[in-house]
Amino acid sequence: MTPAIPGAVAETDDPAGGTFDTGTLGERVAEKLVAKIREEGIAPGTRLPSEHAMAQHFGVSRTIMREAIALLKADGLLTTRKGSGAFVCKTALPRAARGDPLTEQSVQSLLNLTEVRRGLEAEIAALAAVRRTPGQLAAIEHALRGVEDAMRAGGDGVEEDVRFHLCIAEATGNPYWVRFVEMFTQQIRLAVKVTRANEARRLDFMNQVREEHERIVAALAAGDADRARAAAGDHMLCVAERVRLADRDFWAGSGGELARDLVSSFGR
Structure with missing residues (x-):
């Protein structure tokens, strides 16, 4: 069954729903479409509605819709079949990260870790919500303030960010969740360095x-x-989206170097 694509978007409005509001209209429609595909868990191989139907749903012209589909096809997120329409492909690397094999491997490693963290952080947050003590909640709030204080002081907030998520794991009251997070602390720290550098x-x-x-x-x-499960899971989805929106200059410079450190860490 062809899935519906809700959320009409006028060509004079922001089709990204206020989340990511840069780029051409076609690029923003593409971002909204791929966000909806991920949000609704539309599986690879699923046929999307017709170009005409999607243009109507998003409130844009078929020319704009065609541009959005072409962009996602170039990214490897969609494929088109003559006479059949557009189909969802597996998640692919952003175009800006392509070209250098080592950078491609590094960015894919970052996205893979973010995918794992999504499930991990979501379940940890759900358990912490019903098990945390007042003292543990205070520690989590203090850790979050630490992130903001570090950023205001000109730091990257990496260690504080890692500590924030570890505090949530501690609030589950289950030491195995904490140990599981600690097992990947080095990789998480390196991943946060990449995402923080991009976000800055x-x-x-x-x-x-x-x-x-x-x-x-x-x-x-x-x-x-x-709510906690959804908020933590959505956070990781947004982390991945921001990685995908990083430009070529970022991956050619500090972003690529930091991402390569992540790949190297798995061999240590």
């Missing part, structure tokens, strides 16, 4: 991270496991 290049990215962290803490404070 754009104020909107930095604001998004702050808001995502605050939503996690709010759910923990409310003792709402479902």
Whole structure:
């Protein structure tokens, strides 16, 4: 069955729903479409609605919709078959990261780790929401303030970010969750270095991270496991999206170097 693509978008509006608002209209429609595919878990091989139907749903012209599909096809996220339409492919690397094999491997490693962290962090947050003590909640809130203080002081907030997530694991009351996180602390730290460096290049990215962290803490404070699970999982999805939106200059410079450190860490 062909999935519906909800969310009409006028060509004069922001089709990215206010989340990622840069690029041409075609690029922003492409971002909204791929976000919807991931959000709804549309499986590889699934046929999308017709170009005409999607253009109507997004409130854009068929020319703009065709541009969006072409961009996602170039990224390896969609494939088209003559007479059949567009189909979802497996997740692919962003175009900006392509060209150098080592950089490609490094960025894919980063995305793979982020995918693993999504499931891990979501379940940890859900458990922490119903098990945390007042003291543990205070420690989590203190750790979050530490992230913001580090950023205001001109730091990268990496160690503070790692500590924030570890505090949430400790709030599960299950030492095995903590040990599981600690097993990957080195890789998580290196991954956070990459994502933090990317996010520091754009104020909107930095604001998004702050808001995502605050939503996690709010759910923990409310003792709402479902909200906490969703907030933590969404945070990791957004981390991956920001990685995909990093430009070629980032991957050719510091971003690529940091990502390669992540790959090297698995061989240590």
